[in-house]
Amino acid sequence: MRPALRTTLFLAPATAWLLFMLVLPLLVVVLFSFGERGAAGGYVPAFTLDNYANLSARWTAFRNTILLAPLGTVLCLLIAYPLAYHLAIKADPRWRTILLILVIVPFWTSILIRSYAWIQILGGNGLPRLIAELGLGRPRLINTPFAVLVGIVYGYLPLMVFPIHVALEKIDRRLLEASADLGSPPWRTFLQITLPLSLAGVATGSMLVFILLMGEFLIPQILGGGKVFFVGNALVDLFLQSRNWPFGAAVAATLVLVMLVTVTIYLRAMKRLSGGRDDVSMM
Amino acid sequence: MDVQPIAELRAVTKRYGLVTAARGLNLTIRQGEFLSFLGPSGCGKTTALRMLAGFEQATEGEVLIDGRVVNGVPPHLRPVNMVFQQYALFPHMNVARNVGYGLDQRRPRPPAAEIAQEVGRALQMVRLAGFGDRRIWEMSGGQQQRVALARAIVNRPKILLLDEPMAALDKKLRHDMQIELKSLQRELGITFVLVTHDQEEALSMSDRVCIMNQGQIAQIGTPEDLYDRPQSRYVADFVGRSNFIPSRVVGMAGDRVRARGPQGLAFTARTPGPLAAGTEIVLSLRPEDVRIAPLGAPDGHPMRITHRIFLGEHTEYHLSSVAIGHLVAVVPRGADAAAHDLEVGAEVAALWRDGGPLALTKD
Numbered sequence: 042m043r044p045a046l047r048t049t050l051f052l053a054p055a056t057a058w059l060l061f062m063l064v065l066p067l068l069v070v071v072l073f074s075f076g077e078r079g080a081a082g083g084y085v086p087a088f089t090l091d092n093y094a095n096l097s098a099r100w101t102a103f104r105n106t107i108l109l110a111p112l113g114t115v116l117c118l119l120i121a122y123p124l125a126y127h128l129a130i131k132a133d134p135r136w137r138t139i140l141l142i143l144v145i146v147p148f149w150t151s152i153l154i155r156s157y158a159w160i161q162i163l164g165g166n167g168l169p170r171l172i173a174e175l176g177l178g179r180p181r182l183i184n185t186p187f188a189v190l191v192g193i194v195y196g197y198l199p200l201m202v203f204p205i206h207v208a209l210e211k212i213d214r215r216l217l218e219a220s221a222d223l224g225s226p227p228w229r230t231f232l233q234i235t236l237p238l239s240l241a242g243v244a245t246g247s248m249l250v251f252i253l254l255m256g257e258f259l260i261p262q263i264l265g266g267g268k269v270f271f272v273g274n275a276l277v278d279l280f281l282q283s284r285n286w287p288f289g290a291a292v293a294a295t296l297v298l299v300m301l302v303t304v305t306i307y308l309r310a311m312k313r314l315s316g317g318r319d320d321v322s323m324m
Numbered sequence: 325m326d327v328q329p330i331a332e333l334r335a336v337t338k339r340y341g342l343v344t345a346a347r348g349l350n351l352t353i354r355q356g357e358f359l360s361f362l363g364p365s366g367c368g369k370t371t372a373l374r375m376l377a378g379f380e381q382a383t384e385g386e387v388l389i390d391g392r393v394v395n396g397v398p399p400h401l402r403p404v405n406m407v408f409q410q411y412a413l414f415p416h417m418n419v420a421r422n423v424g425y426g427l428d429q430r431r432p433r434p435p436a437a438e439i440a441q442e443v444g445r446a447l448q449m450v451r452l453a454g455f456g457d458r459r460i461w462e463m464s465g466g467q468q469q470r471v472a473l474a475r476a477i478v479n480r481p482k483i484l485l486l487d488e489p490m491a492a493l494d495k496k497l498r499h500d501m502q503i504e505l506k507s508l509q510r511e512l513g514i515t516f517v518l519v520t521h522d523q524e525e526a527l528s529m530s531d532r533v534c535i536m537n538q539g540q541i542a543q544i545g546t547p548e549d550l551y552d553r554p555q556s557r558y559v560a561d562f563v564g565r566s567n568f569i570p571s572r573v574v575g576m577a578g579d580r581v582r583a584r585g586p587q588g589l590a591f592t593a594r595t596p597g598p599l600a601a602g603t604e605i606v607l608s609l610r611p612e613d614v615r616i617a618p619l620g621a622p623d624g625h626p627m628r629i630t631h632r633i634f635l636g637e638h639t640e641y642h643l644s645s646v647a648i649g650h651l652v653a654v655v656p657r658g659a660d661a662a663a664h665d666l667e668v669g670a671e672v673a674a675l676w677r678d679g680g681p682l683a684l685t686k687d
Contacts, residue, residue: 163388180615213410213411213412215408215410215412216412216414216415217407218377218399218406218408218412219380219401219406219413220425221378221379221398221400221401221428222377222378222379222399222400222404222405222413223405223425223429223475223479224400224401224404224426224429224430225400225425225429226398226400229429232539234414237416237418238415265402
């Protein structure tokens with residue numbers, strides 16, 4: 042068999058999958074977004090820009106998503122990096138595996154159940170009550186952006202920890218010794234050697250968390266209580282409740298566009314930060 | 325000549341839990357010398373080097389650098405630099421930034437122009453002028469080794485530590501690098517401390533060699549010293565090769581020792597010091613000190629040739645007899661035509677100078 046033919050054959054399943062599961066649906070979404078809503082919902086072919094003109098009606102959902110998804114990603118990163126650093130560099134190798142397993146243990150239960158648990162913790166009889174009994178007022182936690190962020194960090198932390206851990210673990214310890222040997226104190230060795238060499242993991246983890254967060258709807262639904270909703274919630278509403286498919290398609294297409302732009306800007310920035318190394322920009 | 329010591333180990337012991345990696349090391353490293361730690365893996369030579377660098381701290385004893393006790397002083401505050409085994413070059417920096425890294429860490433930071441100038445000079449010294457903008461992965465193994473060397477010497481360390489720097493190079497390149505390293509050391513006047521398991525490398529470059537065995541120093545001396553006057557069977561075996569004949573001391577004859585071999589054969593041997601009659605010893609006899617003559621030669625010991633190995637510049641014979649046992653002799657090419665084309669099975673006489681063998685206490 043000719044090598045070119047063999048390559049084509051090997052790639053055929055993946056190509057077909059991408060075509061039918063990604064490209065085609067995306068085209069359908071774009072097509073629908075220019076259509077009109079039928080009398081009983083659904084889609085009626087047409088060409089109108091009304092759906093896009095009407096996007097501002099869902100501005101709150103976009104605003105929440107665009108603010109809270111990056112913020113959630115940054116929070117995950119700030120908590121995950123020290124954790125991954127400790128696991129990869131500082132922790133006793135004998136304990137490393139056990140500690141890593143502890144990081145993924147929460148994944149063994151459905152996110153749905155775990156988020157319901159947070160309702161109890163953040164709800165009136167949970168933390169707010171404890172704070173009240175300490176005489177520090179009675180803050181409202183559930184159904185606030187804070188609750189959504191807590192849920193996000195809780196749910197997505199392992200996705201950030203693992204890529205960073207892998208990147209840190211790959212770093213040759215002798216590079217850190219060489220840096221110290223050349224007169225660099227530990228904190229500068231971290232900034233000049235460890236951090237730049239782990240940026241690939243930071244980029245991968247951030248991408249993973251950010252992309253998933255942009256489409257998130259479960260956590261805002263449960264912990265935001267319909268008050269803090271994401272574009273994902275708007276889509277559920279438009280497609281399943283009010284059955285306004287064309288408007289929903291316009292919202293979805295806009296979300297994809299926003300994501301493309303943000304991800305591109307982010308990857309450009311990471312590439313510049315890491316001095317033009319390819320392995321970082323490609324994740 | 326009494327040269328200023330640049331570093332000292334005083335009764336230094338290093339333990340990792342129950343394992344003792346180095347035990348009671350006493351060593352003075354002289355200003356400007358090329359000293360090698362030589363020994364098999366796990367003998368403690370790398371531990372000794374890492375204690376000088378500051379990566380390991382001595383469990384007991386004192387480490388001094390430039391007259392100052394440095395126990396507990398972290399690596400970044402020690403006036404020494406290291407060339408690592410796999411070079412440990414920073415992959416996210418180009419060659420110039422790697423080389424300038426040490427200067428860049430100084431506080432106050434030297435001006436950029438000054439760093440660039442020093443980096444350029446260091447690269448020139450390792451014959452890599454103009455390679456500053458290259459990425460590390462674009463360089464060959466030999467070039468990476470030079471970058472690592474430049475990165476260390478640019479800081480003008482009091483001591484340059486080299487941890488098996490040539491282990492990853494092929495044989496030809498290694499040989500060139502040995503010569504280059506030695507001339508660089510002369511040029512810079514910096515003290516070099518090298519760790520190696522390659523005896524040829526240690527002997528060819530060093531002013532002094534410190535031979536290590538199981539965490540202890542077996543012997544320190546010039547390469548000639550170690551070869552001609554080993555103090556133990558271990559050193560005689562590790563530096564060059566030798567025939568070992570178990571014997572027992574009969575008595576002293578001046579500064580020589582008289583001994584008898586396993587079958588009562590009499591030997592006269594050199595000895596590092598007087599030995600009491602009856603002491604169990606081994607006689608060390610270098611293969612090149614064994615001569616082969618026709619059977620019946622005066623003072624010759626009759627032996628039979630069991631193997632003949634032609635090695636180009638010399639021929640190696642394996643000899644055997646009941647009185648001596650097994651003996652290896654090396655005959656240089658053109659030395660003695662008659663002793664060159666002997667056949668396996670031939671009966672010959674093996675000869676050595678009086679005092680050719682060296683008496684070593686058994687260890």
